[in-house]
Amino acid sequence: MFLNREIGSRPIAARAAPGMTSSSPRPLRRSYGPGPKFQRAFTLIELLVALAIFAIMSGFAFRALNGMLDSREALAKESRKWRDVALFVGRVERDLAAALNRPATASSGTPLAALSSSVDETVGPRGLALSRSGHMLSGSASSAPQRVAYRLREGAVERLAWAGIDAAPRDQPAGTPILAGVGALAFRFLDPRSSEWRADWGLPGNAAEKLPAAVEMTLTLASGERIVRLFDLPGEVAR
Numbered sequence: 001m002f003l004n005r006e007i008g009s010r011p012i013a014a015r016a017a018p019g020m021t022s023s024s025p026r027p028l029r030r031s032y033g034p035g036p037k038f039q040r041a042f043t044l045i046e047l048l049v050a051l052a053i054f055a056i057m058s059g060f061a062f063r064a065l066n067g068m069l070d071s072r073e074a075l076a077k078e079s080r081k082w083r084d085v086a087l088f089v090g091r092v093e094r095d096l097a098a099a100l101n102r103p104a105t106a107s108s109g110t111p112l113a114a115l116s117s118s119v120d121e122t123v124g125p126r127g128l129a130l131s132r133s134g135h136m137l138s139g140s141a142s143s144a145p146q147r148v149a150y151r152l153r154e155g156a157v158e159r160l161a162w163a164g165i166d167a168a169p170r171d172q173p174a175g176t177p178i179l180a181g182v183g184a185l186a187f188r189f190l191d192p193r194s195s196e197w198r199a200d201w202g203l204p205g206n207a208a209e210k211l212p213a214a215v216e217m218t219l220t221l222a223s224g225e226r227i228v229r230l231f232d233l234p235g236e237v238a239r
Helices: 044-097
Strands: 005-007 010-012 115-118 126-132 146-153 156-161 174-180 182-190 214-221 226-232
Touching (some): 044 126, 044 174, 044 214, 044 226, 115 182, 126 182, 146 182
Antiparallel strands (some): 005 010, 115 126, 126 146, 146 156, 182 214, 214 226
16 A cells, blocks of 8 residues: 655545556445344333233133123023922912812821811811822822822922822821922912802811812912912812
8 A cells, every 4th residue: 555645735646456446436344343132022010011911801701701600500590490380380280170079088087178278187287288089191009099288398398198088097198399499388269159268278177168169379489489370170170
């Protein structure tokens, strides 16, 4: 490399390299600086905020799912309750539709009316007892006429069934709970002669009492619902 020399006041440029002119671009120099920078990551605060948002959204989702499951369980329970009520009412209706105008005899020998507001030969407990015809298509003991009764015991309705209309000495009925969750059960009886409703009918010792014209049942569930159903007895039986 030749250093510039001054001739007078004008500097003399250094000689150009062979093959290069003064107008040729200068070669670019390579940069040997530091390497590429690392990519930017999440900070601790950003992670905490994301976790807080995720926790809040999870809480909302859990509450919604829990509410949906509770609603589903409550709906299923309500459906089962009304299904059991419908089955109970249907059973009482079938028994009353098959009522027989035939007096019965208790295991103690006390004469009983064909239909009575007393379950047994005593004045209490209150309920509904009646003589009914058997199931013609059944090959079991229920195919013969029998005595049945309904009573409320410890929050559940029981159906009592004797082997026949006239009970044998020391004959005890078979009790089957058919409806739970009951607060009260009451019956009223329509007198065909006076057309008045009576709370008592066919008390023990009054076997001559005929069948009423209709029976009204009031069922009060433990949850507060009150169902009133009227059963009309067949005309040829009630006379």
